[in-house]
Amino acid sequence: MTATITQVGFSQESFDAFLAARDEPQWLLDLRRQCWDAYTALPMPGGRDEEWMRTDIRLFRLDKFAVPGDLPADAVCPPAQLSEGVELAGQATTLNSRSLFAQLDPKWAAKGVLFGSLEEIVREHGELIRPHLMTRAVDPRKDKFAALHGAFWTGGFVLYVPKGVAVAEPFHMLSAMTDGGVDLGHALVILEDGAEATALAETASDSETATGLHCGAIELIVGREARLRYVNLQDWGHGVWHFAQQNALVDRDASIQWTIGALGSRLAKVNQHVALVGLGAEAQVNGVVFTEGKQHLSYHTLQHHRAANCRSDLLYKGGLQDKSRFVWRGMIKVDPAAQKTDGYQRNDNLMLSTDARSDSIPGLEIEADDVRCTHGSTSGRVDDELIYYAQARGLTRNEAVRLVVTGFFQQVFDRITIESVREALGHAIRRRVREVE
Amino acid sequence: MTDTLKITNLHVAVEGKEILRGVDLTLRRGETHALMGPNGSGKSTLGLAIMGHPNYEIVDGTIELNGENITEWEPHERARAGVFMAFQRPMSIPGVKMADFLRHATTNVRRPERKEDEELLPMREFRKELYEKMDQLKINRDFARRYVNDGFSGGEMKRAEILQMAMLRPKFAILDETDSGLDVDAVKLASQSIAEIGRSKMGILIITHHDKLLEHNRPDVTHVMLGGRIVETGGAELAIEMHKHGYDRVRREHPEDAAVENEMKKEEAAV
Ligand SMILES: Nc1ncnc2c1ncn2[C@@H]1O[C@H](COP(=O)(O)OP(=O)(O)OP(=O)(O)O)[C@@H](O)[C@H]1O
Numbered sequence: 001m002t003a004t005i006t007q008v009g010f011s012q013e014s015f016d017a018f019l020a021a022r023d024e025p026q027w028l029l030d031l032r033r034q035c036w037d038a039y040t041a042l043p044m045p046g047g048r049d050e051e052w053m054r055t056d057i058r059l060f061r062l063d064k065f066a067v068p069g070d071l072p073a074d075a076v077c078p079p080a081q082l083s084e085g086v087e088l089a090g091q092a093t094t095l096n097s098r099s100l101f102a103q104l105d106p107k108w109a110a111k112g113v114l115f116g117s118l119e120e121i122v123r124e125h126g127e128l129i130r131p132h133l134m135t136r137a138v139d140p141r142k143d144k145f146a147a148l149h150g151a152f153w154t155g156g157f158v159l160y161v162p163k164g165v166a167v168a169e170p171f172h173m174l175s176a177m178t179d180g181g182v183d184l185g186h187a188l189v190i191l192e193d194g195a196e197a198t199a200l201a202e203t204a205s206d207s208e209t210a211t212g213l214h215c216g217a218i219e220l221i222v223g224r225e226a227r228l229r230y231v232n233l234q235d236w237g238h239g240v241w242h243f244a245q246q247n248a249l250v251d252r253d254a255s256i257q258w259t260i261g262a263l264g265s266r267l268a269k270v271n272q273h274v275a276l277v278g279l280g281a282e283a284q285v286n287g288v289v290f291t292e293g294k295q296h297l298s299y300h301t302l303q304h305h306r307a308a309n310c311r312s313d314l315l316y317k318g319g320l321q322d323k324s325r326f327v328w329r330g331m332i333k334v335d336p337a338a339q340k341t342d343g344y345q346r347n348d349n350l351m352l353s354t355d356a357r358s359d360s361i362p363g364l365e366i367e368a369d370d371v372r373c374t375h376g377s378t379s380g381r382v383d384d385e386l387i388y389y390a391q392a393r394g395l396t397r398n399e400a401v402r403l404v405v406t407g408f409f410q411q412v413f414d415r416i417t418i419e420s421v422r423e424a425l426g427h428a429i430r431r432r433v434r435e436v437e
Numbered sequence: 438m439t440d441t442l443k444i445t446n447l448h449v450a451v452e453g454k455e456i457l458r459g460v461d462l463t464l465r466r467g468e469t470h471a472l473m474g475p476n477g478s479g480k481s482t483l484g485l486a487i488m489g490h491p492n493y494e495i496v497d498g499t500i501e502l503n504g505e506n507i508t509e510w511e512p513h514e515r516a517r518a519g520v521f522m523a524f525q526r527p528m529s530i531p532g533v534k535m536a537d538f539l540r541h542a543t544t545n546v547r548r549p550e551r552k553e554d555e556e557l558l559p560m561r562e563f564r565k566e567l568y569e570k571m572d573q574l575k576i577n578r579d580f581a582r583r584y585v586n587d588g589f590s591g592g593e594m595k596r597a598e599i600l601q602m603a604m605l606r607p608k609f610a611i612l613d614e615t616d617s618g619l620d621v622d623a624v625k626l627a628s629q630s631i632a633e634i635g636r637s638k639m640g641i642l643i644i645t646h647h648d649k650l651l652e653h654n655r656p657d658v659t660h661v662m663l664g665g666r667i668v669e670t671g672g673a674e675l676a677i678e679m680h681k682h683g684y685d686r687v688r689r690e691h692p693e694d695a696a697v698e699n700e701m702k703k704e705e706a707a708v
């Protein structure tokens with residue numbers, strides 16, 4: 001089952017045809033053109049780039065993919081994992097970057113909240129979106145993939161919460177992809193000053209083995225004294241190439257709790273950046289990673305302290321099975337102005353097989369003198385003594401291993417304040433853990 | 438027929454080094470045995486081997502439960518058959534709540550045929566029983582929500598082991614220095630717990646260097662281990678003698694085993 005590919009590759013012709021068919025404000029068309037120019041000018045990243053030296057993409061063939069075309073006739077959406085039994089303020093779904101449906105509780109619409117397809121809302125509310133779209137958080141010229149995304153993004157989601165509005169129920173966004181499909185979705189969240197919201201985003205393929213390409217971006221703009229909880233659960237099929245820029249900007253006295261679940265894809269190269277740009281901003285970043293088979297997941301995190309008195313606290317926990325590999329490259333960057341920074345980063349990995357490999361590399365770049373920045377990373381195997389202890393209490397080896405692995409992740413689950421997210425992640429991990437040799 | 442745990446000519450090696458050199462011991466349900474012996478004589482090794490620790494290789498001999506050879510059984514199968522050990526050094530399992538761990542364990546031991554995906558004991562019912570037992574042992578109920586043995590004090594860990602025994606109600610219990618680290622009151626509570634399950638319903642093997650636990654649980658049989666063998670077996674009076682006078686007489690009367698003990702000590706020191 002493969003999606004019908006109308007035009008092969010991302011060429012000048014396909015870009016011109018794509019642009020001609022867009023019904024969009026001029027500024028957006030201009031932005032796309034600039035990104036396309038950047039794309040053609042930028043080289044494909046490779047092993048000589050520091051960021052890519054642990055992530056080999058020589059087998060990746062961009063010309064096998066194209067601008068998402070018509071949906072295959074038999075296309076189905078995978079079920080959502082994060083929204084089960086949760087009362088929602090809004091809900092939206094895309095399939096292969098095409099908006100399938102979007103819905104917002106009228107009571108929040110009445111308060112000025114906007115939620116739904118980015119591609120549709122940008123037509124009507126362009127002036128509201130324009131200052132935020134790939135101008136402040138994500139830089140579409142960062143690399144060739146970012147530029148490709150900037151030129152060709154479609155579908156997508158936007159959540160806009162006006163000043164002082166606190167939305168109690170979460171919003172849910174599902175980006176789904178068919179086998180062999182392409183997703184170029186863009187998620188943009190804007191919380192005006194004092195606003196509060198929770199967004200549950202998930203990405204999934206129609207099967208666990210599905211192939212495809214995701215080249216995407218997430219932008220989270222958190223205004224002064226605003227509070228955002230954002231979750232993205234990445235569960236692409238194990239044949240999907242996943243390239244993404246995921247950036248947040250957190251302003252004065254605002255806070256973000258950002259939880260990433262990284263379970264899917266064949267190869268992932270993700271930049272997750274949090275910039276603390278106003279005095280007293282706070283960020284808590286949680287990563288739950290589980291790799292298996294021959295998956296290669298590479299997450300580069302940056303906690304960028306650009307203002308004084310900010311706190312950032314990052315914890316990534318990874319479980320690695322089979323011949324999979326997980327790369328975490330963390331960085332806390334403190335600008336000269338960011339005195340009284342309190343920064344923490346940590347990555348713990350649990351190796352469930354001798355063939356799995358983890359690279360865990362924390363880093364600090366500090367240009368202010370009155371700061372407290374610490375980091376840590378550990379990597380270890382499941383302790384046989386724990387397994388024996390649990391077995392001596394009547395648990396089978398399988399049960400004991402699952403228990404110990406779940407326990408390993410508990411520390412990060414304890415930080416996640418949304419029950420449905422804890423449950424979905426816990427369930428996903430228990431389902432994946434097999435016999436440990 | 439009385440349930441019987443029978444150890445015959447047990448030889449156990451760790452990392453290729455023989456630690457137990459032919460141990461015979463028969464424990465019947467309803468009996469209390471004391472196992473004494475100097476540090477490093479092999480008492481814990483015997484317990485761990487009975488419980489099926491994978492690093493303790495049985496090079497000769499058998500472990501039988503009611504005539505069935507369980508020497509090759511997995512630890513969880515032994516546990517489900519009613520064998521329990523309170524460990525000298527219990528493991529902590531970070532991130533796993535005591536209550537969740539025990540609910541899983543209790544379900545499996547009470548329903549030995551349970552498959553991995555089958556339901557656990559109902560939460561409510563289980564919690565009620567757990568709290569009752571915790572109250573009895575004067576363990577604060579908060580411990581149910583704490584991670585298994587994580588950050589527990591020495592004594593708290595030993596109390597938690599007794600709690601596990603109380604929940605699992607085994608047929609055979611090996612208590613490996615459960616009394617060391619327990620305060621005087623806690624030793625009494627532990628003994629009450631044993632009484633509660635019913636001394637007559639359990640075969641108990643008490644490994645100890647103290648006399649407190651034995652005072653409350655007078656042994657029917659006492660074994661003295663030296664250099665990896667049980668060199669003497671007697672009644673309660675043997676335990677009292679060892680407490681009072683130490684192991685010198687035993688060493689004198691069993692010079693070969695005492696020599697092995699010396700060898701093992703030297704090797705340990707060399708490592
Ligand atoms: N896992 C192991 N690895 C290496 N040596 C071991 C191991 N377990 C036991 N031994 C050795 O076997 C011998 C017997 O140890 P064991 O723990 O059974 O003694 P014990 O009688 O319980 O002593 P104690 O009274 O100090 O608890 C010791 O020399 C010990 O160092």
Ligand SMILES: [Mg+2]
Pocket residue numbers: 480481482525613
């Ligand atoms: Mg011992």
